[in-house]
Amino acid sequence: MQVMINARSEKMRGSLWRKPISGIAKIILLFYAIITLYPLYWLGISAFKSNQEFFNRPYSWPQHWQLDNITRAWDLGNMGRAVLNSTIVTISALLLTIVLGMLAAYVLARFPFKLNGAVKGLFLLGMLIPIHSTLVPLFIFMNKLGMLNTYWSLILPYTAFELPIAIFLGMSYIVSIPREVEEAAMIDGNGWWGIFGRIIFPLSLPIVATITILAFLRFWNDFSFALVFINSQALKTLPLSLSLFSDGFGTDYSLTMGAMFIAAIPTIVIFLIFQEQIMKGMVAGSVKG
Structure with missing residues (x-):
């Protein structure tokens, strides 16, 4: 007692x-x-202040809401076209990254072969390469191929540099999926493609959501690649359009903030849509199935 x-x-x-x-x-x-x-x-x-109020009252609510900052920034920066360009490039690179990354992750996680470790090491090496150190070689390479000033000049580098982290995140999650699930699917007559498309990929949606938001942030906000590879006004992406409001003589902060507010909205929306799946993906592999 x-x-x-x-x-x-x-x-x-x-x-x-x-x-x-x-x-x-x-x-x-x-x-x-x-x-x-x-x-x-x-x-x-x-985003809704005048330049004078931006400097005089930087942390307070606007006394006079300048609603035309958004419309003026949209028109002067040709942001409608820039949003379309960024959407095309980002969605295309995302699809390539997810499809190629999850396929490679599935192979490396489930199929033991002699060069498995070497291939994993190669992708790990890809994560260690400083992205901006490749700008000059990529520019020369794409210039010879005639790919400058095209969507592909951004889509392919984005995909290539995002694949290593997508593959390693995918591998960590797929390893946590019980093999018995695949064996049961194989008994039901599914081949490897059927197992991947009907079992592995649907079960991996949490980590796919994590890969999506990480890649989306990098692709949507990239400035350096777009600055180097894109010169045509018709193909400028959203980060390039933001630079139009600043020059060597000054910056129109009211329009710049309005444009940045527009650019931030898609990122917020994407995060709110995928937030539940992202939280699940962040703990991927911590508990074995």
Whole structure:
């Protein structure tokens, strides 16, 4: 009886300690969330200020909401065309990255062969290469192929540099899927393509969502590749259109903030759509199926 009383008192003492720690953790997380979301809030209010108010009252709500900042930025930056170009490039590169990355991840995770380790090492090496160090060789290569000023001059490099991380994320998730599921599908008459398309890929949707949001952020916000490979006004992407509001003599901050607000909306929407799947994908492989 004494042992039971002591155990119960220890349990109560532990619960009393956990409650303050849990409260402190919530306060820290709330503080972190505020710090993380504040730049987005500041961008939102700055997009509707005049240049004078932007400098005089940088952290307060607009006294006079300049709604025409959005429309003027849209028209002057030709952002309709820029959004279309960014959408075409981003969606195309995303599809290639997901399809090729998950196929390669499935092969490397499930099929042992002599060069399996060497291939994994090759993709790991691809993650270590500084992306911007390849700009000059890629420019020369694409110039000889006549690919400059085309969508492919952005789609192919984006896909190539995103594949290594997509493959490693996909491998970590596929390894956690029980092999018995594939064996049951094979008994039902499915081949390898059927197993991948009907079993593996649907079960891997959480990690696919994670790959999607990571790749989307890189593709949508890229400036350096678009600056080097695209010169045609008709093919300029959204980051290039943002640079039009700044020159060597000054920056129109009201229009710049309006344009940045427009550019940030698709990223927010994509994250809100995939947030549940992203959370599942972030813990991929932590629990074996």
